[in-house]
Amino acid sequence: MNTLPVKEKSMSIAKEFRDFIARGNVMDLAVGVIIGGAFGQIVNSLVNDIIMPPISYVTGNVNFKDIKILLRDTYIDSTGKTFDAITLNIGNFFQVIFNFMIIAIVIFLIIKVVNRVKREQETKEKKEEKKIVEDSKEVKILMEIRDSLKKNGKN
Secondary structure, three states, X not given: OOOOOHHHHHHHHHHHHHHHHHOHHHHHHXXXXXXXXXXXXXXXXXXXXXXXXXXXXXXOOOOHHHOOEEEEOOEEOOOOOEEOOEEEOHHHHHHXXXXXXXXXXXXXXXXXXXXXXHHHHHHHHHHHHHHHHHHHHHHHHHHHHHHHHHHHHHO
């Protein structure tokens, strides 16, 4: 049985982990998560501070986060122990869905723009490749004419 001593195993695991972390994909993912968290805060602020106040004004100052379905009211039992109310916080749930929809729309629009730019770049590159190929055909024909003239001049 071929086993490494514990110290060598931990060193190889540490090396593997270091190599894993050093890969570009993990770093890109970390940056994406950090930027995503910041983007989520921006969207939450947009929704809570810009979009929802006018909606609340139109609906009579209803704060959607306060919309709840009461399942059990607060009560005090015979021993004096207090039991909190139990509610379904549907307003908060709808607020989170609304935030998600805004994030999804913004990401969709960003991806749409990025894809358009990529397509335009690919089209430009294909045109350049086609021009190079066409140029090479012209060069080939010119070379054939030159060779033909050289051949006819020697005869």
